Amino acid sequence: MASGMILAGLGLATVGFGARFVLRTMPNLGKKMADAVTNMPKLDSKSLANSRYYKGGFEPKMTKREAALILNIxxxxxxxxxxxxxxxxxxTNHPDRGGSPYISAKLSEAKDLLDK
Structure with a gap:
């Protein structure tokens, strides 16, 4: 019973010292977070245009360019x-392995177009 009391006291002391540390560093942390939020770069279409991912959807009739983008070649x-x-x-995208039937159809269409 005495060892349980000692462990409970040590646990409370640890929580107390931890809370004291957090309270002392919190004003600085809050200021740093506010500065980080105000200095965040704005996202616009120009910065997104330089992304390495293709932003458009599928075209009605697949082109050679779109087929190459789909197959990443x-x-x-x-x-x-x-x-x-x-x-x-x-x-990775086969429907039997949990992939999408639509994506696998697009992959097959891209292969058929580029394989000619």
């Missing part, structure tokens, strides 16, 4: 590279 890639990229993408 060059539009002038040879048939072997097209097939390897298709195989790699289908392994």
């Amino acid at each position: 060059s539009p002038n890639a040879n048939q072997q590279k097209v097939r390897m990229a298709y195989k790699k993408m289908m392994l």
